[in-house]
Amino acid sequence: MYVLIVYDVEEKRVAKVNKFLKTYLNWVQNSVFEGELTEAQLNRIVLWFKGHLDLECDSVLIYTASSEKWLSKRVIGVEKNSTDNIL
């Protein structure tokens, strides 16, 4: 499935979350990641969040679409990081 993760966490955890998500998804902007994941991979990510975040004040949003085809995306201004795999 195609996943978009957006997070807003306390400053001292920002770098930690960023580092972790970078191993699974493409980093498109500050606090925004997207990419193709399997169900199991997403579960692993959710579990990690539950263990490493302060669920009282941190917030993470996970958007999923069954495939990249069902997600339309427009970029206005600069595309900071493309998700291309041909570099």
Add this chain to the structure above:
Amino acid sequence: MKRSVYINTNGRLSRKDNTLYLESETYGKKPIPVNNTQEIFLFGEIDLNTRLINFLGQNNITLHVFNYYGYYSGSFYPREHLPSGFLLVKQVEKYKDEYERLKIAKEIINGATHNILKNVKYYSNRKEGLDEYVERIENERKNVKDAKTISELMGVEGRIRNIYYSAFEIIIDGKFEFKNRTMNPPDNPINALISFGNSMMYSTVLTEIYNTQLNPTISYLHEPGERRFSLSLDISEIFKPIIVDRIIFSLVNQKMIREEHFDQELGMCYLNEKGRVIFQREFDEKLATIIKHPKLNRSVSYRRLVRLECYKLIKHILDEEEYEALKMWW
């Protein structure tokens, strides 16, 4: 599904923050998600260190290296993560028994030539003058089952391939001149495309073999040589017409690949960087194309078909189910 990463720029690939980083002039520092990477193709001049190699090993990522001309140089094949001594012994047994070996080799050729024929037939519906080639291939194909030795079988395969290649000029409407297949080095654009595509196919198959218990050095059609993974040559035969040749036809016919995408010098011809990127994009998309598998009754990608081919071969080797090569049904 895990992705393949194709790197065409020059720069440095390293391990950082427990993931992969590509540092280059064009991209700056770009993180690549390790957990979502299955294989990496290196076409540019890339620096890397053992820290990265260890990391790739841990994550079972295969790394394929291509030289300046886009020629396959070799792969970093991480420590076998699914070794099976039992299967290896069986695999060798099937090779040692000449009758059994010939049986597998014939089935591979049977599948490969069926797919070749399917390609020519597909175009004979829309282009004039291909019927004659269809007939010639069909006639030659009858000799496959009568072949007594591997070399005889290779001869049949070679003749079919010659007929097939001579049909290329009609299929591509003579947009490029193509007389016969030359390698080492390719001398014209079509040969360059075939060589490049085949080596991409070869390494993709290798990655899929890596993810099964098969040993890539023991093959049936090709002689298991030294310093090469000949089983992936065997399996590639089946997929070359389906993937590589189809890409070439559509790229040339839709004028996506043109004269300017090749570097030509002194009887040598290679795809340049722009051309390579176009081909890779097409290749990547092709492998991700999903079709309905009638037997499994679910949708699978072309890449998955390669893996399934390995599984079928394993089943045959373990005497569980007779191997039947993939024959294009679509």
